[in-house]
Amino acid sequence: MNVSEFRKRGKEMVDYMANYLEGIEGRQVYPDVEPGYLRPLIPPTAPQEPDTYEDIISDIEKIIMPGAASPACTELETVMMDWLGKMLELPEAFLAGKSGEGGGVIQGSASEATLVALLAARTKVTRQLQADSPELTQAAIMEKLVAYSSDQAHSSVERAALIGGVKLKAIPSDGNFAMRASALQETLERDKAAGLIPFFVVATLGTTTCCSFDNLLEVGPICNKGNLWLHIDAAYAGSAFICPEFRHLLNGVEFADSFNFNPHKWLLVNFDCSAMWVKKRTDLTGAFKLDPLYLKHSHESSGLITDYRHWQLPLGRRFRSLKMWFVFRIYGVKGLQAHIRKHVRLAHEFESLVLQDPRFEICAEVILGLVCFRLKGSNKLNEALLQRIGSAKKIHLVPCHLRDKFVLRFAICSRTVELAHVQLAWEHIRELASDLLRAEKE
Amino acid sequence: MNVSEFRKRGKEMVDYMANYLEGIEGRQVYPDVEPGYLRPLIPPTAPQEPDTYEDIISDIEKIIMPGAASPACTELETVMMDWLGKMLELPEAFLAGKSGEGGGVIQGSASEATLVALLAARTKVTRQLQADSPELTQAAIMEKLVAYSSDQAHSSVERAALIGGVKLKAIPSDGNFAMRASALQETLERDKAAGLIPFFVVATLGTTTCCSFDNLLEVGPICNKGNLWLHIDAAYAGSAFICPEFRHLLNGVEFADSFNFNPHKWLLVNFDCSAMWVKKRTDLTGAFKLDPLYLKHSHESSGLITDYRHWQLPLGRRFRSLKMWFVFRIYGVKGLQAHIRKHVRLAHEFESLVLQDPRFEICAEVILGLVCFRLKGSNKLNEALLQRIGSAKKIHLVPCHLRDKFVLRFAICSRTVELAHVQLAWEHIRELASDLLRAEKE
Numbered sequence: 052m053n054v055s056e057f058r059k060r061g062k063e064m065v066d067y068m069a070n071y072l073e074g075i076e077g078r079q080v081y082p083d084v085e086p087g088y089l090r091p092l093i094p095p096t097a098p099q100e101p102d103t104y105e106d107i108i109s110d111i112e113k114i115i116m117p118g119a120a121s122p123a124c125t126e127l128e129t130v131m132m133d134w135l136g137k138m139l140e141l142p143e144a145f146l147a148g149k150s151g152e153g154g155g156v157i158q159g160s161a162s163e164a165t166l167v168a169l170l171a172a173r174t175k176v177t178r179q180l181q182a183d184s185p186e187l188t189q190a191a192i193m194e195k196l197v198a199y200s201s202d203q204a205h206s207s208v209e210r211a212a213l214i215g216g217v218k219l220k221a222i223p224s225d226g227n228f229a230m231r232a233s234a235l236q237e238t239l240e241r242d243k244a245a246g247l248i249p250f251f252v253v254a255t256l257g258t259t260t261c262c263s264f265d266n267l268l269e270v271g272p273i274c275n276k277g278n279l280w281l282h283i284d285a286a287y288a289g290s291a292f293i294c295p296e297f298r299h300l301l302n303g304v305e306f307a308d309s310f311n312f313n314p315h316k317w318l319l320v321n322f323d324c325s326a327m328w329v330k331k332r333t334d335l336t337g338a339f340k341l342d343p344l345y346l347k348h349s350h351e352s353s354g355l356i357t358d359y360r361h362w363q364l365p366l367g368r369r370f371r372s373l374k375m376w377f378v379f380r381i382y383g384v385k386g387l388q389a390h391i392r393k394h395v396r397l398a399h400e401f402e403s404l405v406l407q408d409p410r411f412e413i414c415a416e417v418i419l420g421l422v423c424f425r426l427k428g429s430n431k432l433n434e435a436l437l438q439r440i441g442s443a444k445k446i447h448l449v450p451c452h453l454r455d456k457f458v459l460r461f462a463i464c465s466r467t468v469e470l471a472h473v474q475l476a477w478e479h480i481r482e483l484a485s486d487l488l489r490a491e492k493e
Numbered sequence: 494m495n496v497s498e499f500r501k502r503g504k505e506m507v508d509y510m511a512n513y514l515e516g517i518e519g520r521q522v523y524p525d526v527e528p529g530y531l532r533p534l535i536p537p538t539a540p541q542e543p544d545t546y547e548d549i550i551s552d553i554e555k556i557i558m559p560g561a562a563s564p565a566c567t568e569l570e571t572v573m574m575d576w577l578g579k580m581l582e583l584p585e586a587f588l589a590g591k592s593g594e595g596g597g598v599i600q601g602s603a604s605e606a607t608l609v610a611l612l613a614a615r616t617k618v619t620r621q622l623q624a625d626s627p628e629l630t631q632a633a634i635m636e637k638l639v640a641y642s643s644d645q646a647h648s649s650v651e652r653a654a655l656i657g658g659v660k661l662k663a664i665p666s667d668g669n670f671a672m673r674a675s676a677l678q679e680t681l682e683r684d685k686a687a688g689l690i691p692f693f694v695v696a697t698l699g700t701t702t703c704c705s706f707d708n709l710l711e712v713g714p715i716c717n718k719g720n721l722w723l724h725i726d727a728a729y730a731g732s733a734f735i736c737p738e739f740r741h742l743l744n745g746v747e748f749a750d751s752f753n754f755n756p757h758k759w760l761l762v763n764f765d766c767s768a769m770w771v772k773k774r775t776d777l778t779g780a781f782k783l784d785p786l787y788l789k790h791s792h793e794s795s796g797l798i799t800d801y802r803h804w805q806l807p808l809g810r811r812f813r814s815l816k817m818w819f820v821f822r823i824y825g826v827k828g829l830q831a832h833i834r835k836h837v838r839l840a841h842e843f844e845s846l847v848l849q850d851p852r853f854e855i856c857a858e859v860i861l862g863l864v865c866f867r868l869k870g871s872n873k874l875n876e877a878l879l880q881r882i883g884s885a886k887k888i889h890l891v892p893c894h895l896r897d898k899f900v901l902r903f904a905i906c907s908r909t910v911e912l913a914h915v916q917l918a919w920e921h922i923r924e925l926a927s928d929l930l931r932a933e934k935e
Contacts, residue, residue, distance in 0.1 A: 054511050054514050054515050055511075057507070057510070057511050057514070058507060058508060058511045061504075061507030061510070061511070062503075062504045062507050064507075065499070065500060065503030065504050065506075065507060066500060068499070068503065069496045069497075069499050069500045069503070072496050072499070073496050075909075079886055080886060080887060080888055080889050081883065081886035081887075081889055083886070159601065159807050159809075160807035160808055160809050161808075162806065162807050162808045162809075163806060163807055166806065170656055188636060189636075189658065190632050190633070190635055190636030190658075191632070191636075193632055193635065193658055194630060194631075194632030194633075206808075207808055210781060213780075213781070214612055214656070214657075214781075214806070215656075215658070216631065216632075216635055216657070216658045322809060322811060323807075323809060323811065338655075339652060339655070339656075364604065364605060364608065364656070364806065365601050365602035365604050365605055365765075366602055366603075366604045366648075366649055367601075367602050367604075367764060367765060369764060369765065441523065444521055444522060444523035444525070445522060445523075446522055447522050447523055467517075
């Protein structure tokens with residue numbers, strides 16, 4: 052949608068809202084629909100080509116408004132999470148369908164998804180152990196529980212362990228900053244020998260630091276064999292898996308218990324929208340379910356409906372699946388794929404610009420839209436370069452450490468970014484680098 | 494703002510966004526402002542009378558845009574939470590000011606606020622105990638930690654304890670459904686004698702079931718004396734405290750460590766916006782702080798800035814304080830007070846209608862906008878009445894149990910509700926009750 056169409060559609064939307072408010076007394080307070088009403092009204096998969104805006108808006112009155120308030124909110128979310136899961140070719144077990152044991156839920160952030168997964172895993176292992184040994188207290192078990200992630204995992208994993216009151220061990224990643232079988236296996240065996248209880252592994256696809264990928268095909272079977280909950284955090288990279296040429300990066304997801312990525316990061320859905328799937332919804336609801344009378348409803352025991360309040364930390368929910376519905380239909384799968392591909396192409400353009408300048412080096416394989424690079428030389432030199440980039444205020448780069456190296460990260464993010472922007476940014480960096488190197492010599 | 498003004502202003506806002514998108518390349522990537530830039534540009538308190546819409550919008554370009562992205566988002570939130578705290582006459586210790594130790598933060602829901610408070614309290618007591626007895630493990634401490642709330646507290650308190658891995662005990666409430674000193678004291682002493690470690694009390698102001706109020710002036714000193722973290726959950730009722738005639742309901746807040754209510758419930762701010770204050774911000778940041786390099790910034794160690802990511806569960810944040818700024822200025826404090834007063838008045842109108850019909854009874858004191866009522870008679874009879882109300886689909890009531898009684902709850906919620914709506918609803922309920930009682934006799 053270009054800016055002039057945004058002006059038109061935005062104003063139509065304002066009128067729609069105003070008309071709704073003016074006519075609200077004519078609407079029914081309570082919906083007539085029965086559980087499951089929405090799915091048959093919506094195609095089973097996202098459109099490949101864009102839908103027209105007129106069709107999308109007219110569906111609001113036909114499909115959403117009859118399920119005013121919560122049924123529409125819940126049911127659209129379930130169906131949109133199935134659409135998105137199919138776009139990623141997630142295994143069937145993660146989809147809700149009409150009667151699946153799995154399904155998707157929108158969380159606010161990848162941090163929350165990781166925490167929810169960890170808490171569900173904690174509850175599950177605690178119950179299993181107590182079923183075998185009823186004399187074990189929760190505290191006695193928690194004292195021995197250990198979660199694992201790569202040393203490249205996001206800080207939110209450490210935070211989830213802190214909140215969940217369990218130990219977290221960082222598995223040393225390999226030369227490509229990936230968690231591999233051998234390192235994980237070694238730590239697990241040492242911990243089990245020491246009487247600890249491994250229960251939870253977070254594998255990262257697309258790390259924050261350098262967009263590296265843990266080796267799922269190695270790590271997955273170890274988790275399944277050891278009865279460890281495997282959670283996959285693909286916060287940034289997940290969006291790319293809608294492109295067949297990047298889907299192989301997700302191979303091994305079939306070993307996971309839960310999978311999460313953020314459409315708000317790279318799939319043109321506004322913040323916040325973090326998509327999480329589980330294979331067994333009862334693992335989540337079992338961890339969080341509490342049922343006071345003021346939250347009961349007539350479909351409670353029917354098993355027909357999804358109660359997302361048992362899938363998440365907060366009780367209240369926003370209608371975030373509407374954003375997904377609009378975006379998927381306005382762009383179509385092909386439009387979204389084009390967006391991803393453009394960013395990856397531009398990242399490779401930047402990479403080749405860097406490689407043409409012998410003063411610089413690339414620090415990690417460029418797989419998606421992130422380029423890790425630095426001036427050949429000391430960390431101090433690169434810190435000084437970043438300082439100059441920051442002071443110039445023309446572009447914004449966020450650094451990281453890769454092992455002992457201070458590294459600059461060039462991330463392609465904007466919906467409207469073009470090659471010219473990338474070239475300008477590189478010229479700017481080169482100039483600042485030249486100034487810096489000249490000053491260093493003096 | 495009436496509907497015709499909403500049409501006008503909404504369309505202006507669409508143009509503002511479109512113009513922003515069209516002109517985005519002319520804007521600076523990185524702000525020029527220094528930490529603390531925003532507070533001097535904004536009055537220290539909310540306006541009593543409404544501001545003009547033109548003034549509000551022109552302030553966006555003057556005050557927000559120069560701090561594009563995060564500084565404006567953080568600083569406006571701190572100042573808005575101070576505005577709101579002053580509207581409630583919160584003790585100075587809860588305000589951030591320029592150099593306070595306390596301050597406010599927007600959470601997504603009261604559930605999250607309770608959980609964040611519980612986790613902070615858990616960390617604090619664990620560190621204190623380990624400082625005294627370094628041999629104590631976290632698990633050994635957690636096994637003994639006990640949180641407390643009234644038996645009328647919201648289910649989210651139980652959930653927070655479940656997530657935090659600590660015990661929760663329900664204190665029996667008195668005849669007015671309030672937690673009192675004696676019952677709390679008795680349980681605390683019994684638990685301490687049994688070797689348990691009381692560490693956290695949630696007092697509720699305005700319970701979900703019947704809008705009862707725990708006795709803060711009794712409970713507060715007990716918590717302070719026993720070194721227990723006192724968290725106040727005023728999710729619904731908190732908005733009313735901006736009216737001087739209801740402020741006494743908050744007396745005793747000075748004993749609390751944290752206080753929370755939901756402006757999205759009753760202060761005309763759209764969902765979600767849950768306002769939480771703490772007296773010592775380091776209690777929160779101490780519990781959650783983790784600092785990877787990719788989240789570091791140049792003002793890290795200056796102590797000048799507030800890093801809200803250490804105050805909450807997710808890492809990412811939305812710019813929710815903008816909603817507060819607009820609402821506070823569009824209504825003015827007086828406009829918001831008028832909104833609260835109208836709802837309370839209408840609740841009392843409904844109460845008097847109920848009292849005029851001898852078939853019905855009022856089940857709890859009507860203090861704010863909620864009326865708990867029922868047909869005199871069995872629970873079965875009242876369940877049947879609710880069933881008929883639900884089937885008619887004209888109004889929506891949510892029930893509760895008060896002790897052994899099944900009770901109907903009439904809640905005044907809508908911004909646009911008028912006496913005529915309340916009268917219509919009551920006539921409708923009366924008719925359904927008459928039908929029901931007739932059918933019962935046959």
